[in-house]
Amino acid sequence: MTGHQVTGHHVYGHRVTGHDDDISALTINQKNTLAVTGQMGKSPYLIVWDLVHKKQLGKLGEGFFARTICCLTFSPCGNYIAAIGADDRHMMGIFNLKTGLLEAEIGVQNGHPPAINNIVWLSNSMETTMDTKMGGKQDGLLMQEIVTIGNS
Numbered sequence: 001m002t003g004h005q006v007t008g009h010h011v012y013g014h015r016v017t018g019h020d021d022d023i024s025a026l027t028i029n030q031k032n033t034l035a036v037t038g039q040m041g042k043s044p045y046l047i048v049w050d051l052v053h054k055k056q057l058g059k060l061g062e063g064f065f066a067r068t069i070c071c072l073t074f075s076p077c078g079n080y081i082a083a084i085g086a087d088d089r090h091m092m093g094i095f096n097l098k099t100g101l102l103e104a105e106i107g108v109q110n111g112h113p114p115a116i117n118n119i120v121w122l123s124n125s126m127e128t129t130m131d132t133k134m135g136g137k138q139d140g141l142l143m144q145e146i147v148t149i150g151n152s
Contacts, residue, residue, distance in 0.1 A: 018047045018056050025083070029074045034097075036060075036081050038069025046072065046083055048097065060095045064102060071119045084108055084116050092119075 021041030028035045028051070035049040038061075046060040046069065061069075065085035072083035080103065084092045089107035096103050109116060 018059075024068045025070065025072050027072050027074055027081070029078045030076075031078070034074075034078070036072055036074070036083075038065075038072050038083055040068035040086075042067075044069050044085065046081065046095070048081075058100060060100055061093055061102070064093050064105070065091070070116045073119045073121050075121050082119055082121055084119055090116050 019037065019039045021039045021044070023037045024040040024044070025038035026035060033050070033052050034057075035051055036046050037049065038044060038046050043063065044065045044067070045062045048057040048060065049055070050057050060081065061083060065083070066087035068086040070084045070086050070090070072081055074081060079097055081095045081097060082092060083095070084090050088110065090109045090111070092106055092108045093102050094104040095101065
């Protein structure tokens with residue numbers, strides 16, 4: 001979350017509504033038109049925000065994550081969100097922003113949470129593969145394009 005000011009239910013000093021617990025992660029797309037926030041709590045989820053019109057566009061990942069959302073990032077093309085939870089397997093979900101659907105999921109790392117602090121999406125090649133391979137459920141492709149940063 002480097003460079004993004006987040007405290008409780010406030011982002012850059014503006015109160016955001018829609019979360020029922022504290023915000024734990026934030027990412028903003030390259031065009032500065034969309035943001036996604038993740039929360040902590042028993043049943044965390046993501047909220048997609050339109051920064052231009054200052055409104056909530058929808059929720060993602062309800063029922064997928066446990067404990068808290070450690071980190072999240074936009075894909076380089078801006079069509080997907082990758083987010084990692086603080087469960088014992090650090091489950092990562094990749095969500096399609098156009099449909100809201102979970103496109104792929106994988107356990108990133110076993111260990112005591114939160115061992116992962118950041119996530120970086122490196123290239124567009126996985127997105128092309130996901131678009132052409134019936135929903136992108138090929139787990140092996142995920143780790144080639146996404147890097148996580150955490151405690152050793």
